[in-house]
Every structure is written in C-alpha cells, then in structure tokens.
Amino acid sequence: MNEQPLNGPDVPRGCPVAHGGADFTRLYGPEAATDPQGIYERLRKEHGSVAPVLLEGDVPAWLVLGYRDSRRVLDNPSQFPRDSRTWRDWQEGRIAETSALVPMLAWRPDCVSQDGEPHRRLRGAVNDVLQAAVGRGIRRHATHFANKQIDRFAAVGRAELVADYADFVPMLVMSRVLGLAEVEGRRLVESCGQLLKGGEDAVEHDGIIREILGKLVEHRRAEPSSDLATDLLDHHAALDHDEVVDHLRMVMIAAAVTTNLLARVLRLVLTDASRLSGLIGGQLNISAVMGEAMWNSPPLSVLPGRFAAGDIELGGHRIEGGDLLVLGLAPGNFDPEARPDAGASVEGNQAHLAFGSGPHECPGQSMGQSMIEIAVDVLLHRLPGLRLAVPADELTSTASTWESRLDSLPVEFSV
Numbered sequence: 001m002n003e004q005p006l007n008g009p010d011v012p013r014g015c016p017v018a019h020g021g022a023d024f025t026r027l028y029g030p031e032a033a034t035d036p037q038g039i040y041e042r043l044r045k046e047h048g049s050v051a052p053v054l055l056e057g058d059v060p061a062w063l064v065l066g067y068r069d070s071r072r073v074l075d076n077p078s079q080f081p082r083d084s085r086t087w088r089d090w091q092e093g094r095i096a097e098t099s100a101l102v103p104m105l106a107w108r109p110d111c112v113s114q115d116g117e118p119h120r121r122l123r124g125a126v127n128d129v130l131q132a133a134v135g136r137g138i139r140r141h142a143t144h145f146a147n148k149q150i151d152r153f154a155a156v157g158r159a160e161l162v163a164d165y166a167d168f169v170p171m172l173v174m175s176r177v178l179g180l181a182e183v184e185g186r187r188l189v190e191s192c193g194q195l196l197k198g199g200e201d202a203v204e205h206d207g208i209i210r211e212i213l214g215k216l217v218e219h220r221r222a223e224p225s226s227d228l229a230t231d232l233l234d235h236h237a238a239l240d241h242d243e244v245v246d247h248l249r250m251v252m253i254a255a256a257v258t259t260n261l262l263a264r265v266l267r268l269v270l271t272d273a274s275r276l277s278g279l280i281g282g283q284l285n286i287s288a289v290m291g292e293a294m295w296n297s298p299p300l301s302v303l304p305g306r307f308a309a310g311d312i313e314l315g316g317h318r319i320e321g322g323d324l325l326v327l328g329l330a331p332g333n334f335d336p337e338a339r340p341d342a343g344a345s346v347e348g349n350q351a352h353l354a355f356g357s358g359p360h361e362c363p364g365q366s367m368g369q370s371m372i373e374i375a376v377d378v379l380l381h382r383l384p385g386l387r388l389a390v391p392a393d394e395l396t397s398t399a400s401t402w403e404s405r406l407d408s409l410p411v412e413f414s415v
Contacts, residue, residue, distance in 0.1 A: 146169050
C-alpha cells in the first residue's frame with residue numbers, strides 16, 4: 001500500500017488537512033519529542049477536546065484530548081470500533097506496509113484488534129491465562145529478576161535505573177511467564193522498545209518479536225510446559241497459531257509499557273525525600289505513588305486507535321466514517337473540565353485513563369502493578385542510602401507519538 005500526498009484532489013474526506021487547510025499539528029518530530037504536553041495544551045486551546053493531527057508519515061487522525069470524550073470513545077465500540085479494517089486510509093491504500101504505524105494500528109488476530117463476539121472469545125482466553133500466571137507466582141518471579149538485575153550493579157555504588165533496571169525487570173518477568181529463556185527476554189527488551197518509539201525500524205523490530213514468539217509457540221506445541229504459551233495453546237477457546245503468537249506479542253508490549261511506568265514511579269520516589277523515607281519506613285504504600293504516576297505521567301501518553309463506524313459529532317467536530325482517532329491519555333488526565341485543580345491530590349482516585357476504559361481496558365493491570373510494587377520494594381531495601389546522582393531538574397524525557405519515556409535516572413548508594 002503506497003503512501004500518497006495529503007493535498008490536492010486526492011485528500012481523503014475526514015483528513016485534518018481537508019478540515020483546516022494547513023492548520024494541523026504533527027505528533028512526531030523534534031517539538032513533539034521534547035514538549036508533548038505543550039502541544040497537547042496548544043491543541044486544546046485551538047480546537048477544544050478533539051483536534052486534527054498528523055501521525056508519522058503525515059497520516060491524518062483525530063487526537064481526543066478531553067477526558068469525557070475519551071471515555072465516550074473507549075466505552076462505545078459500536079460507534080468507535082478498534083478493528084482497523086474499517087480505517088478508510090488503510091482501505092484506500094494510503095498507508096504503506098512499511099509504515100511505522102503498522103505495528104501499533106494494523107489489524108491482527110488478537111483481542112485488541114477485534115470487537116463483539118470475537119473480542120469476547122479471545123479476551124476470555126487472555127483473562128484465564130493471565131489469572132493462571134498470577135497463581136504460579138508472579139511476585140516470586142518479580143523478586144527473582146529484581147534481585148538479579150541489582151546484583152549487576154550493587155557492588156559499584158551507582159547505577160542508571162532506566163537502562164540498568166526499569167527497562168528489564170518487567171520484561172524478564174513476563175518472558176519467564178510466557179515460557180521464554182532469559183536470553184530471548186533480553187532480546188525482546190530492545191525490539192519492544194523500538195516498536196513503541198516508532199520510526200523506520202519499527203516494522204523490522206515487530207518482525208523480530210514475532211519470530212521469537214513464533215518459535216516459542218512451535219516449541220511449546222511439541223513440548224508443553226507450565227507457562228502462558230502452553231496455556232493459550234490448550235485453552236478451550238481453541239486459538240490457532242497466529243492468535244497465540246499475537247496474544248503473546250500483546251503481553252510483551254504491555255510489559256514494555258510497564259517498564260515506562262516503573263521508571264516514572266522510581267522518579268517520583270527519588271525526587272521527593274518524604275516519599276522515599278515513607279516507603280522505606282512503611283508509612284507510605286507504593287500503590288499511592290503508582291496512582292500519582294498514572295494520573296500525571298501515564299505510561300502510554302496516546303493510545304492507538306479507534307475508527308469511526310459512521311459519521312458522528314465529537315467534541316464539536318464532524319468525524320466521518322473510517323476516520324482514525326487516537327486517545328490522548330495524558331492530556332485527558334489533565335483535562336481542566338474533569339480535573340480543575342491539576343495540583344490537587346489524586347490519592348485513592350482510580351478514575352485516570354492510564355489503563356484505558358471499556359471492553360478493551362488493560363487486562364493485565366493488576367499483574368503490572370504487582371511487578372512494580374516488588375521492583376520498587378526490592379530496590380529500596382537492597383540499596384541503602386539510595387539517592388539521585390543529579391539534580392532533579394536535570395532529568396529529561398523523550399517522547400514518541402505513543403509515550404514519553406524517561407531518558408535516564410542516575411543514582412548513587414552505599415556499598
């Protein structure tokens with residue numbers, strides 16, 4: 001499918017260019033990488049709760065910025081299905097097979113890409129196997145890999161907690177749960193991260209992920225074991241090969257998103273002495289810090305994607321059938337209509353958008369939270385005197401279309 005220019009007589013109906021001439025904003029590029037929040041707020045002022053944007057390759061979409069509009073889209077799959085085969089730009093050949101958007105938006109035989117009865121069948125299988133994984137000791141695996149990563153730097157007195165710790169612990173835990181060898185789990189860290197970053201290598205890394213998981217499925221078909229891959233193969237929903245592979249892929253990408261949340265939680269802990277002492281002393285529960293992170297810096301800033309089933313009004317804009325919508329989880333959490341005082345405490349408030357909403361709400365959220373709880377607890381109790389090695393205002397992030405990821409978190413500690 002070849003990309004075509006977004007101007008002239010071939011401009012697709014519903015395209016942001018068609019709706020506002022040259023008045024559109026790219027959600028990728030240098031400004032988006034360094035100041036995504038600034039872009040979100042400018043778009044909110046200019047367009048309201050829904051704004052026309054361009055994704056990588058200048059692909060048109062509607063960015064939903066409003067909290068209530070996001071919930072409306074997420075909770076109504078009949079009006080806004082997840083099935084990208086209804087995406088007009090895809091149907092009409094404007095999206096290249098090599099587009100960086102393909103790994104995140106193209107249809108796949110998994111529960112994320114489907115609605116109605118197919119979704120219920122596959123989602124039921126996923127829920128069952130994830131529950132079985134919890135029963136096999138997810139917290140034990142998290143404790144094991146947290147300690148194993150810390151062993152790599154514990155004697156040095158310093159570490160970089162994004163690259164040395166947060167990027168690995170959830171991924172290694174889920175690799176073990178899936179049934180992969182640790183070496184394959186470490187290979188997946190890079191490929192899942194590159195897929196979320198987008199860019200010209202996204203499709204290549206998606207292929208690496210599928211190759212690793214495809215081999216695992218074939219191996220487990222011949223030699224079953226006590227792992228998630230085997231559970232999916234044996235489930236009464238009778239998933240075929242591709243369905244199993246794509247659901248394992250879905251779980252690993254979710255683990256990659258969890259690495260970002262772990263890094264954000266660690267940043268909150270290490271930039272506030274009262275939080276740090278409260279956690280170490282037992283006066284503060286890590287769930288409160290996770291809740292703050294999920295409100296103020298959700299691990300996915302923008303959730304892909306939904307597609308209008310027909311012409312509809314949303315946020316004062318005419319959305320046309322086949323238009324792509326992406327959900328602004330980060331700007332939605334800061335919507336002044338839903339959260340007038342952005343500085344007010346969010347403790348105990350679970351109404352954030354970080355896990356999505358509706359039928360496609362993240363199925364593994366409790367598992368991810370358990371991994372983060374263990375990873376933070378082990379780190380704080382293994383490394384006495386843990387502290388930031390740089391001033392807090394020197395910590396930076398780099399954003400892609402889908403997420404804003406902490407660049408580094410250098411620390412020092414006693415040995």
